[in-house]
Structure formats: C-alpha cells, structure tokens
Amino acid sequence: MSRLTLALDVMGGDIGPRITIPASLKALEYDPMLSLLLFGDSQQITPFLSNIPKALAERLTICHTSHQIENNQGLTYALRHSKGTSMRLAIEAVQKGMAQGCVSAGNTAALMGLSKVILQPLKGIQRPALLALLPTIEGKYSVMLDLGANIDCDAENLYQFALMGSIFAENQLNLVYPRIALLNIGEEEIKGHQAIRFAAEMLEKDTALNYVGFIEGNYLLNGKVDVIVSDGFTGNIALKTLEGAAKNVIALLKGKSRHHLLKPLLSWLMSKLFSESYQRLKSINPDQYNGASLIGLTSVVVKSHGGANEQAFSNAIKDAALQVRQQIPQKILAGLEKY
Known part of the structure; x- marks a missing residue:
C-alpha cells in the first residue's frame, strides 16, 4: 500500500466526534500507511485522543475549526456561510494538495455543492453523482x-x-x-x-x-x-x-x-x-456498505451516512483510501476520453 493522507470532516453526522474520532482510530489501526487531518472543534476532539498509542498519534493532525455546517441547513444558506467550517476546510485541504481525498458524514447537498465549486467536476461532466x-x-x-x-x-x-x-x-x-x-x-x-x-x-x-x-x-x-x-x-x-x-x-x-x-x-x-x-x-x-462516492469530481470525496456508527464511518474512510490508491478519478477521466 502507498502512503496517503485523507481530510475528515469530523463534525459531520448525527453525533460528530463521539463517532468520527474512534472511527478514525480504527481506520489508522487497519491501515499503517494512512494519515488523517481531523477538521473540527479541538475541544470536542481531544478528549477522544487521550492515551492513544504514539504510532497512531503521529499520523493524526487536528485542524481546529470553530464552525460547522448543520444537516438542517438549506443548500444556499450552507454555501454562503461555509467559510471556516469543518466541511469546507476539509475539501480545501484536498484542493491545496494537503490530502488526496475527503470524507464527511455531513450535509449531503452542501458537500456536493462545495465539492463541485472547490474541486471541480471532471472535464465534460455536467453533474457529479452520488x-x-x-x-x-x-x-x-x-x-x-x-x-x-x-x-x-x-x-x-x-x-x-x-x-x-x-x-x-x-x-x-x-x-x-x-x-x-x-x-x-x-x-x-x-x-x-x-x-x-x-x-x-x-x-x-x-x-x-x-x-x-x-x-x-x-x-x-x-x-x-x-x-x-x-x-x-x-x-x-x-x-x-x-x-x-x-x-x-x-x-x-x-x-x-x-x-x-x-x-x-x-x-x-x-x-x-x-x-x-x-x-x-x-x-x-x-x-x-456505508459510504457513497461523489463520482465525477477531480478528487475522491466519500459521503458517509449521517447516522453511521464507528465501524461504518471507519469503513467509509477505508473506501476513500482504496479509491485514492486505485486512482478512480483519473481512470474515469481516461475512460471518458474513450467514449
């Protein structure tokens, strides 16, 4: 397996860090070549990282954010007020090359909208799909x-x-x-x-x-x-x-x-x-089977169920890592050119 880094919106979902942080640790234990950027409120994140092995801690980076996009917010409102949120910053980390993929259990419409604007659809694709x-x-x-x-x-x-x-x-x-x-x-x-x-x-x-x-x-x-x-x-x-x-x-x-x-x-x-x-x-x-891919984008973005438990969110992280390693966006772009 090759080394890679994923950006996680750990504030997304119905429960947030109580699920996403333990799930992140499970994913790191499973994949020794994986590193994670955790975007969210550091005060809510750090209690779940006490007494973890040094080998895992070295592959985790907390990226503090003071805001998040709520599940009940409409698309227009969410996009207008997305600056500084855990979801937006996680996506921007992929855009800037800090990470190769993003995982979120947050607002589906906002994740799709922000991903389209920040990461852009593949050339020729009108609408990415879930x-x-x-x-x-x-x-x-x-x-x-x-x-x-x-x-x-x-x-x-x-x-x-x-x-x-x-x-x-x-x-x-x-x-x-x-x-x-x-x-x-x-x-x-x-x-x-x-x-x-x-x-x-x-x-x-x-x-x-x-x-x-x-x-x-x-x-x-x-x-x-x-x-x-x-x-x-x-x-x-x-x-x-x-x-x-x-x-x-x-x-x-x-x-x-x-x-x-x-x-x-x-x-x-x-x-x-x-x-x-x-x-x-x-x-x-x-x-x-938790985790759906926002297909048709230039980078890997995986949407987890909002009500996912630890194992389910961990599986979504694993799926994103697999897609990055398999270069799915690049293969889709190459495949589009054939048709």
Whole structure:
C-alpha cells in the first residue's frame, strides 16, 4: 500500500466526534500507511485522543475549526456561510494538495455543492453523482447512482451517470462490459417519464456501453445488472428503502424483535426454504456498505451516512483510501476520453 493522507470532516453526522474520532482510530489501526487531518472543534476532539498509542498519534493532525455546517441547513444558506467550517476546510485541504481525498458524514447537498465549486467536476461532466455499491443475493455487488446528489436530471445527466458507473464498475469490480440498466416503474419501453425514455435511446445508440434496458425496484439486489442508474430523488428513496428493510429483517433473524411469535416462525421458514442464503443473510453487516462516492469530481470525496456508527464511518474512510490508491478519478477521466 502507498502512503496517503485523507481530510475528515469530523463534525459531520448525527453525533460528530463521539463517532468520527474512534472511527478514525480504527481506520489508522487497519491501515499503517494512512494519515488523517481531523477538521473540527479541538475541544470536542481531544478528549477522544487521550492515551492513544504514539504510532497512531503521529499520523493524526487536528485542524481546529470553530464552525460547522448543520444537516438542517438549506443548500444556499450552507454555501454562503461555509467559510471556516469543518466541511469546507476539509475539501480545501484536498484542493491545496494537503490530502488526496475527503470524507464527511455531513450535509449531503452542501458537500456536493462545495465539492463541485472547490474541486471541480471532471472535464465534460455536467453533474457529479452520488454512487454506492449494493450487495447482491449472489454475494457480488452492483453499482448504483445517483443516490441523492441530483434531484432533477435530464437525459444527458442520466447518460453520463451510466458512463461513469460503467467505468467505476470496470475498475472497482473488475468487470468487462458491465450491464447497465435504468431504474424505472416497468420494463416496457413506453414506461417512465420523458427523461428516462430519452436516456434509454441515447444508451441504446452507444455500442461502447452494455445497456440492457429498464429495471424495476424489486430486482435491485438480484445481480441482474451491474450498474443501476436513476435520478437522485428516486435513487435515494430506493436505497433507504432497501437499507431499512434489510436492517429490520436482519434484526428479526438475529433475535432483536419483540414479536415472539413471528420471529421463530420466520426464522424456521427461512432456514428450511433457503438454508444457504439464510445463513449468508444472518451474517450480513449493513455497516459494511456505508459510504457513497461523489463520482465525477477531480478528487475522491466519500459521503458517509449521517447516522453511521464507528465501524461504518471507519469503513467509509477505508473506501476513500482504496479509491485514492486505485486512482478512480483519473481512470474515469481516461475512460471518458474513450467514449
């Protein structure tokens, strides 16, 4: 592994330093070649760094900030009042070359807006998108975007999302000619709003991309396609629905339900009908899939869930480090030039 430095907005998220600092230490323990710049209120940060090993302390730098962007602030207000905030300074550290990537669990719209202004989209990209990996029932992954960065998208935006998603899947999942689908309310060509239908026409004409048609929400986790494309409004709802359903089912199977009659009945049925899949489902840890990438930017930016726990935020840091080492932005730019 190569040495690298990441800039963290440790004030972002629902809980802030109580989660992000222990998570940072976990990431440093996992990756001995990683260094972190911690942007946030030093008075809130330092209590969590007492008595840590010297080897870890040497790879941590506290960058004091007195302000932060709140999750409930609108985009315009957040951008206008972003000067001196932990999120903005973390992004600016990447711009200045102090770090090679940024991680935040803060306001998604503000993170996207600031990243676009400060780091800039890749040449030719109209709108960067929020991308994540979805686990499939086959034990593999699918790429899904956009997951909330762009609420309203036209056909050209969706086409570019498909292009970026395909390049990302080729590099992150080692796929050749990844299968691309547009998330829609039906598989028929006449279904969906105009932008989706026009995007489908554009993708069908591009023989360099492996477009296979529309996909419905009930097939998102079955591995039918490798890249799932949607606007940010639809994608965000779909993702959160999947996450909520998965966590509830897993909690039920692991004995956390108060419904004493339903739990043993469902567990018995699952174990008898789907023995192999049942054991795999019980072993799933949803925190493993925390972290979405702001794809289409000149540098790596990873958005963690606001409610992420220590392990989940630590995984987001690991994901950002991996993308930096794999040079994902550079590969996307090179890939764009091919199409």
